[in-house]
Amino acid sequence: MFTTRPEIAGTFGAVASTHWIASQVGMAVLERGGNAFDAAAAAGFTLQIVEPHLNGPGGDCPILLHSARLGAQQVICGQGPAPRAMTVAKLKGELGLDLVPGTGFLCAPVPGAFDAWMLMLREHGTWRVRDVLEYAIGYARNGAHMVPRVRATIETVRPLFESAWPTSAALWLRNGGPEPGGLYANPVLADTYERIVREAEAAGADRERQIEAARDAFYRGFVAEAIDRFARGFEALDTSGRRHRGLITADDLAGWRATIEPPLAFDYRGHTVLKCGPWSQGPALLQTLALLDGFDLGAMDPLGAEFIHTVVEAQKLAFADREAWYGDPAFTDVPMATLLSPAYNAERRTLIGERASLEFRPGSPDGRAPRAPDYAAAVRRAEEMAAAAGSGEPTVARLGASGGDTCHVDVIDRWGNMVSATPSAGWLQSSPAIPELGFCLGTRCQMFWLDESLPNGLQPGKRPRTTLSPSLVLRDGRPWMSYGTPGGEQQDQWQATMLLRMLHHGLGIQQAIDMPSFHCEHWISSFWPRGARPGKVVIEGRYAPEVLAELQARGHRAEMGGEWSEGRLTGARREPDGQILAGANPRGMQGYAVGR
Numbered sequence: 001m002f003t004t005r006p007e008i009a010g011t012f013g014a015v016a017s018t019h020w021i022a023s024q025v026g027m028a029v030l031e032r033g034g035n036a037f038d039a040a041a042a043a044g045f046t047l048q049i050v051e052p053h054l055n056g057p058g059g060d061c062p063i064l065l066h067s068a069r070l071g072a073q074q075v076i077c078g079q080g081p082a083p084r085a086m087t088v089a090k091l092k093g094e095l096g097l098d099l100v101p102g103t104g105f106l107c108a109p110v111p112g113a114f115d116a117w118m119l120m121l122r123e124h125g126t127w128r129v130r131d132v133l134e135y136a137i138g139y140a141r142n143g144a145h146m147v148p149r150v151r152a153t154i155e156t157v158r159p160l161f162e163s164a165w166p167t168s169a170a171l172w173l174r175n176g177g178p179e180p181g182g183l184y185a186n187p188v189l190a191d192t193y194e195r196i197v198r199e200a201e202a203a204g205a206d207r208e209r210q211i212e213a214a215r216d217a218f219y220r221g222f223v224a225e226a227i228d229r230f231a232r233g234f235e236a237l238d239t240s241g242r243r244h245r246g247l248i249t250a251d252d253l254a255g256w257r258a259t260i261e262p263p264l265a266f267d268y269r270g271h272t273v274l275k276c277g278p279w280s281q282g283p284a285l286l287q288t289l290a291l292l293d294g295f296d297l298g299a300m301d302p303l304g305a306e307f308i309h310t311v312v313e314a315q316k317l318a319f320a321d322r323e324a325w326y327g328d329p330a331f332t333d334v335p336m337a338t339l340l341s342p343a344y345n346a347e348r349r350t351l352i353g354e355r356a357s358l359e360f361r362p363g364s365p366d367g368r369a370p371r372a373p374d375y376a377a378a379v380r381r382a383e384e385m386a387a388a389a390g391s392g393e394p395t396v397a398r399l400g401a402s403g404g405d406t407c408h409v410d411v412i413d414r415w416g417n418m419v420s421a422t423p424s425a426g427w428l429q430s431s432p433a434i435p436e437l438g439f440c441l442g443t444r445c446q447m448f449w450l451d452e453s454l455p456n457g458l459q460p461g462k463r464p465r466t467t468l469s470p471s472l473v474l475r476d477g478r479p480w481m482s483y484g485t486p487g488g489e490q491q492d493q494w495q496a497t498m499l500l501r502m503l504h505h506g507l508g509i510q511q512a513i514d515m516p517s518f519h520c521e522h523w524i525s526s527f528w529p530r531g532a533r534p535g536k537v538v539i540e541g542r543y544a545p546e547v548l549a550e551l552q553a554r555g556h557r558a559e560m561g562g563e564w565s566e567g568r569l570t571g572a573r574r575e576p577d578g579q580i581l582a583g584a585n586p587r588g589m590q591g592y593a594v595g596r
Helices: 020-031 036-050 088-094 113-124 129-142 148-163 166-172 187-201 207-219 222-233 250-254 283-292 305-325 342-349 375-390 395-399 488-505 509-514 545-553
Strands: 008-010 013-017 063-067 072-077 259-261 264-268 271-275 409-413 418-421 471-475 478-484 518-520 536-539 557-560 570-574 580-584 592-595
Touching: 008 013, 008 592, 013 020, 013 036, 013 570, 013 580, 020 036, 020 129, 020 409, 020 592, 036 063, 036 113, 036 129, 036 187, 036 409, 036 418, 063 113, 063 471, 063 478, 072 113, 113 129, 113 207, 129 187, 129 207, 148 166, 187 207, 187 222, 207 222, 207 250, 222 250, 264 283, 271 283, 283 305, 283 342, 283 488, 305 488, 305 518, 305 536, 305 545, 409 478, 409 570, 409 580, 418 471, 418 478, 471 488, 478 488, 488 509, 488 518, 509 570, 509 580, 536 545, 545 557, 570 592
Parallel strands: 536 557
Antiparallel strands: 008 580, 013 409, 013 592, 063 072, 063 418, 072 259, 264 271, 271 471, 409 418, 471 478, 478 570, 518 536, 570 580, 580 592
């Protein structure tokens, strides 16, 4: 079967990520004796420099890992919560908002990525703070190669930076902005990380004390203080069309730490798929598998309309349950056991017919009535935004309505440790850059609804239900594969398709990544302006025209996308003979797997 590149194979270790520099950094750590956790952290901090339009220090990072030492898997939750002052009464009552804005300060949660990486390093790594951060500091100080998409993103928001976000203009538009293929430095961020290293080392020679000092510098020291001053002292134009100061404070940062949790698991055809809890959309992939367990996918053409139809219809049901039931389990009673149970999914499976459903159909686990957002209103919002775009309304320039994307990194080392991490948010286009720090805050709180009664309704201290969704897979109970992708709503769609093709059609990682894929936009988007497009399916342009025609005949509102437009997956797996194999997405010409 055609592939764009060979699947990497070796026995020493492998790293796959969404940018070749981060992959090489991770591999350099392994070559210098570091383990998978050291390598993933170094690669993760490097991604903040080489893909600043996709993630940043002010963003989030859920991590799934397997520790060979413990013989166990863990989730490290790097999803920060809503600030204490962020309430429905404040945003809806006092400020008159219907939705949480998609940019600016009001949608900023506590930054989670830094503490997630540090917690993993403390618990499972072997390297010190300086060792892990030196790669990111070097690229920030001396410059990193800028891919064309960074410049394209900056040009999209240039009018906003020049007219309303002067600190971002000072950082990203100096000397005209980074040129594609050139080097671009962020010396302010280099200073920030160098100061964290100095404060870490001032705590003494002990590695764990240094890590704790670094965490304190970020969450209880100069970083938190700078975030507090700037967010509360500057009014940022956001997608509401108005200017708002931030609600996040230094106390919010001081009161939060990343946590270690058990992963959710679902057994499928001899494999156990592990995901983060229902504070993420990850369980939707598990529900999709539970629904598809009643179909003979192996008998279907992996490039055929029947395969696409069956997977999409299962995902419509799983993602409807995401809207009706998922939320931070510390605040929301999520009936996860029932949602994954054979009886519940056997009943739901009967809803999958030969024709596409255009309905929004959450289930009633344990007889409970679903409590979901207004689907019709979401459809209207999508139609209104499409009409505005069609009329040439300068939404982006006026409001900065430019979304970001995400990164991913997978690492397996020679000892059998595995990491799957999906850092995101804190994009350069998220909110105004904090001038003393060289980075901006994230926007994940846009995923809350301004209705406390909903599972994902806003409450202070609550984690927004994130789309970030790393994956681990066990085979016959043994750790087998780490994989994931950027893509927001598409993350657990593309991941499901990749895994199904590997398990049912015998493909390797690179083959499954390269094969044409698809996505659906039927359910309510997690991102501002929270639209829905009933029945919309986009298939990659390399599909046969007959596939598109059959999907449309089945009632899907299907359309053909670009030839290399669907999926940005990476993955690595370890076979029983000790071989480590890895692959990465060729789309966009950035992702690479390395190993030996």
